[in-house]
Amino acid sequence: GAVVSQHPSRVICKSGTSVKIECRSLDFQATTMFWYRQFPKQSLMLMATSNEGSKATYEQGVEKDKFLINHASLTLSTLTVTSAHPEDSSFYICSASNPGRAYGYTFGSGTRLTVV
């Protein structure tokens, strides 16, 4: 079946540093990937949509200079949280559109980011 690998699963970083989260589609090519943020006991908030080889489309209110998204290949998208602050602590989840499955999406297992 379709698998999306997200790494790391947990990361703790100091304020002011940058953190990169990777999202890989292991057995299919994902032309479109989505990045979500989830606060405790809340729903998923779409941050941005990334298409391979082009700039990501950010949702309103999401700082594109703070949350850098790169989708350089059909199997890899990265989210870099720059100059992280404690308020960036959250659960981040990626999702890949799987063209092999009609209207299918496969989600990564998520990354718990804690900024101290």
Add this chain to the structure above:
Amino acid sequence: AQSVAQPEDQVNVAEGNPLTVKCTYSVSGNPYLFWYVQYPNRGLQFLLKYITGDNLVKGSYGFEAEFNKSQTSFHLKKPSALVSDSALYFCALNTGTASKLTFGTGTRLQVTL
């Protein structure tokens, strides 16, 4: 604009009893509807989807959902709940291939012995 509503923050049910997790939606055009389950500190796992065809959709782990166009609903059901079904359930909607999903706020299902 499209939206998804899950009116219940939490649903409690005894093991062996049937369960229903409610979802209603609003969209212009034909909806494509999904249910996902999330366990603590995990990503979302696909349960089932409705694209077209039969209104009753059967999915993973014995779950099913019924698409009701007149009531704009897509409630998730299972005839006999298990303790292991306890998790957070999300209903989601989109209107086309590879388009972004709009999620409901989630419903926590608690199944007790």
